[in-house]
Amino acid sequence: MKLVYTHENRFLVANAHNILEQHDISTIWKNEYASSAIGEVASLDTWPELWVVDDADYDQAVHIISTALSAKNAPEWVCSNCDEKNDAAFELCWNCQSEPETVEVK
Ligand SMILES: [Zn+2]
Structure with missing residues (x-):
């Protein structure tokens, strides 16, 4: 390990x-x-x-x-719950741990 x-x-x-x-x-x-x-x-x-x-x-x-x-090639996202900016690498808001609301197209 x-x-x-x-x-x-x-x-x-x-x-x-x-x-x-x-x-x-x-x-x-x-x-x-x-x-x-x-x-x-x-x-x-x-x-x-x-x-x-x-x-x-x-x-x-x-x-x-x-x-x-x-993740320089990925955009930041803004938390819909607390309006904090999050690096694209974050899957949850660093500030309030909300999930991004962006719906991924599959
Ligand atoms: Zn947040």
């Missing part, structure tokens, strides 16, 4: 997890709930971590995440 992504914002880690799942890359969380206690100051030790189960997936996973999270 290899650590592929970690961030103090667990929504970013959750987003990375979702993206990798869409690419059929198995991942596991570590410290998923470590920083959720109210009043606790999250240190680097307790940042949620995303690990790839199969080391062979590591390079691809890093590439997918870096591409998705930079």
Whole structure:
């Protein structure tokens, strides 16, 4: 197993997890709930971590995440609930965790 992504914002880690799942890359969380206690100051030790189960997936996973999270080719979206701007990489509003209302055409 290899650590592929970690961030103090667990929504970013959750987003990375979702993206990798869409690419059929198995991942596991570590410290998923470590920083959720109210009043606790999250240190680097307790940042949620995303690990790839199969080391062979590591390079691809890093590439997918870096591409998705930079997402310069994708537009930002504005939350219909709180009017916050969200980077395209976010699947939920970073501010209020609402889903974007944009309906994807399938
Ligand atoms: Zn919002």
